[in-house]
Amino acid sequence: MARGAGGSDGGTATFVVGLIMMIGGAYLLLNSIIVRPNMGLGAVAFSAGGFPVTSGFIMIPLAFGIGFIFYNSNSWLGWIVAGMSIIALVFGVIANMQLQFARLSVLDLIIILTLLVGGLGLFLRSLRAG
8 A cells, every 4th residue: 555645544635735735825924024124324233232333333344354355365364354244234134124014904814824724734634644
């Protein structure tokens, strides 16, 4: 006898349908989220020891790190300074993002949640034995 999804008898069609529903629901959910950056050159990226570090302030060591790299590409100090500055910029941008839902009707939200959670239920049911 052929074994289905998760080693159980049958369940392959349930597995595929559940997986498609989960992927569709996750896509629609993530597609309905609006990401708004809240950061400019004067915005506070993060605080270090109670001292606010702005994104413009992070550009100073980045510029020096890039200068070190152009002067001597083997300069480990330049690579470290530039790399840490880029990491600080990325961290600051992520920390200052605002996430919000797009305007959805209740029907849209119910469809998205039904696809996501119903697909997860079908997917998990196809994996259980018997």
